[in-house]
Amino acid sequence: MRPDILFPLFAPVTSLPGIGPRFAKLFAKLTGEKVVDLCWHRPSGIVDRRLSPKLADAPENAIVTLTVVVGRHRKPASPRLPWKVRCSDETGTIDLVFFNAKEDYLAKTLPEGETRVVSGRVERYGSELQMIHPDHIVKPGEIDRLLRIEPTYPLTAGLTPKLVGRAVQAAVERAPALFEWLDPAFQSRRGWAGWQESLRRLHAPQSLDDLSPEQPERARLAYDELLANQIALALVRLQQKRRTGRRLAGDGSLRGRLVAALPYRLTASQAQAIEEIAGDMAAPAPMVRLLQGDVGSGKTVVALLAMAIAAEAGAQAALLAPTEILARQHFATIDPLARAAGLEIALLTGRDRGKARTGILTGLAEGRLRLAVGTHALLQEDVEFKDLGLAVVDEQHRFGVHQRLLLAEKGQSPDVLVMTATPIPRTLMMTAYGDLETSRLTEKPAGRRPIDTRTLPLERLEEVVGGVERAIRQGARVYWICPLVQESELVDLANAEARAADLKRRLGPRIGLVHGQQKAAERDAAMAGFAAGEIDLLVATTVVEVGVDVPAATVMVIEHAERFGLAQLHQLRGRIGRSDKPSTCLLLYQAPLGETARARLKIMRETDDGFRIAEEDLRLRGAGELLGTRQSGMPEFRLADLAVHGELLAAARDDAKLILDRDPDLAGPRGKALRTLLYLFERDAVVKTLRSG
Known part of the structure; x- marks a missing residue:
């Protein structure tokens, strides 16, 4: 059973003020359905509201906090026009501007003749100062609440920064003080505060530096998350060792x-x-x-x-x-x-x-x-x-x-x-497969030849088509990879259907098409035709990324290679070079290339060692993106960043081993605190496997 002390954190987000069923659906999409999910929703930026000038000194296009007297409300003649409230101090005037305004709300919030503190971005409209939809409006006695640095959070359509910020703060206030699960000497060496204090500091950054994953409060919480992961995996392994299997030994x-x-x-x-x-x-x-x-x-x-x-x-x-x-x-x-x-x-x-x-x-x-x-x-x-x-x-x-x-x-x-x-980088191996022993195949079968990999700008597409035509005439079989199935209004990228039609027109009918939106039978028929040599060129999306084996295929063209991850490019390239014939992979890119894309294509030219490529991919993209999908079977970390916290992961792994060697059922005082940690990071399933319940 989840400890009672955690119940407030595992309540639905609707238990927080201002979140009804409609907003709950949006929060479920953005963060998750429970209060604890909001605690893990990290700030992505800050807004400094400490600048509090007189109106005459207010800098344009800056966020300021102003103390003003509310003047006349100017109600618009049409609902499509803005409602304006003229305000002033002893040095000048400003218009507060509201679209789709509710009259009773504005009358109550900004009563004429009274003093109010408003915070938001100041702009100049003609010769007048204005502030469109102030972020905050409070009475003078509450000014201290505003004169501070405010965290900003990632959003989703339908949720405002104010609503998300308020919800996260309410969630953090619910976080209880918990018994410490860290080893005291280790915690002291790192200079880390307790769990509750670290969470509060994470959500109260005072500068952009405080958003760094290496800051003590973030590092502490990342370690907690990694420790929960490593103990869970170690417990699974312990359970497997306790299970009685049987010996399977053949005669060879x-x-x-x-x-x-x-x-x-x-x-x-x-x-x-x-x-x-x-x-x-x-x-x-x-x-x-x-x-x-x-x-x-x-x-x-x-x-x-x-x-x-x-x-x-x-x-x-x-x-x-x-x-x-x-x-x-x-x-x-x-x-x-x-x-x-x-x-x-x-x-x-x-x-x-x-x-x-x-x-x-x-x-x-x-x-x-x-x-x-x-x-x-x-x-x-x-x-x-x-x-x-x-x-x-x-x-x-x-x-x-x-x-x-x-x-x-x-x-x-x-x-x-x-x-x-x-190929999985060592850090991801530890987080996802810590419960598994590992064997590695490091060589390619005899007779395989290295793949000649080249990068070309998309402007040279005509040359590439000519080269592919010559290769087909000499008996080659060709993969042509596109990033999209159909034309999209959102992105200007090559799509498989149009490319297949175009190549058919130029090269003749022996062109096949394979993508994820086809019926399985249609897809299999195209693959079988390609394998049997009835199709010379197969236009495909990444459905051919894993496991398709056509040894006769020796040429691969990847359009918009800059849009693919390194591991994905490596998997795709692995569809050729499966025989003793020389193979060529052409990576076509749209210039100009960003820094990460350039680094990615450079590595592809330099090596076909999947393990080196995987480590580089982790470094360039971070673990969250590396495997592409949430369904990858990999744990999804909210606080730990494996590209940064690899050393913490190694420490957590050692700590987990030591803990379970001493207290395999987590029955001692630290063990009980660690059970709470497992529940906090929703590793409940492994707690239930413990013999002492």
Whole structure:
């Protein structure tokens, strides 16, 4: 149960003054639905209201706080015109201007003849001073409340700066004093205040420097968030170690036949990864291991050999892929090898119906089918395994931990192998996969050649089309990547549909089109035509980013390459260079390039090392943007910035290990404070797994 002391923070935002159901929907979009979400909504700027001149000295276009006497209200002749209130001090006059004004509100707020303090931006209109919609209007006794520096916050359409600022301040005032969960010596060394005081200081910046992620109050709160993350992951790992799995150790017979059927020798890192996986599977605790391999490094073969270990031990194995294209491709790679080793393998996707589907389900339930490859269809309730020993999850960042667990629930504590072709920087590895052991494939299979990567301005498009035409005549197959599916009024970027039509007109009919808005069957047909050589050039959006394998493709053109992230460019480029033929990637950019875009394209020219590219991407873009989507399975940090707080993350990881070594059930005094921390950052699920409740 969440501690009572946190209840005010986990109340809905409607419990704050001035937020009704209509505004609650907008706050849910901007910050979240609970009061605590507003506490994590950081200031993005400041407004200094301390300048309080006489009217004659008020600088134009500056924010000032003025003490004035309210004069005559000038009601407009038409509702479309502004309402003006003439005010003055002993040095001059100013008009306060209101559009769509309510007469009774203005009469009450600005009564004629009385003194008021107004704060806002002063402008000159002709020879007159004016202030349009003052930010604040108060009585003289409240002037001290205004003469200060005020934080400003990110907004969304429909919410005003005043409303958001007031709501955040009300949320921060609700923050209770909590028992300290930090180690006293560590806290003292860092010079950090307590949690409550740090939160208050975060929302009361006195200068632009105070908005820096390195400021003590932000660093303290970032550390709290990272510590909650690391303890949660360490607890998950502890639970896995406590679970009793079973030893899966084969005799090597199937693996021997599979390796003999391969058209090449395993790389050193493939052999090492298989050894690590076999060691985990032979241990009594269930394996949870991450297999990281750059594009084309041979992860599918490693997964198949791991699946063979399960089959040798008399159990079943399943591989879960995020898309049908990827599932079919894994099946195409695995099926001939499995057959050569005498293993039958089934493919299950959402498209399978009727007798074929029933046959597969029966085979899995009876245990006749040892191996299965599939999409989310494998997670459906009616899919039962007789004895699932190994679950392989591909492209983990496309699935949350939830789906990983769903597949694991299909067996009795099966081993889990998670694969990704998205190289993940070390700091992100620690935050997202701290519960996993890791194997890395660092080499490309023998015979692969480096890709010649060049950057060209879009003005040279005609030359590029001519070059592509010559390449096709010499037998090349070409990817042409566009950032948009259709024309957009909002951005002037190349769109796939128009580009495909244009290239068809110039190069002939053997042009295909693939994008995310097509029906799956249409998309698969275009991909199959390209793979079979019936299509010479495939125009596509980033749907081809992950896992599409056409070894004959040797040319890639990426339009508006400056609009893509580094990791995405690297993934796209990885679709070529998958054979022993030379390959070329052309990155077309719209000049002039910004600093970040230029750095990104420079790195792409310099290296094809996915791990170096991932580290650079984190440095250039920050963790929040790096994986593109909230559904990435990566934790979303509100206070920590991994590009800045990497050293704090390492400290939090060490701290979490030390804490759980001493007090694995968080039962001691510091342990109880840490439980509150886990609830504060909504890591409730792991608290429930603790044996002492």
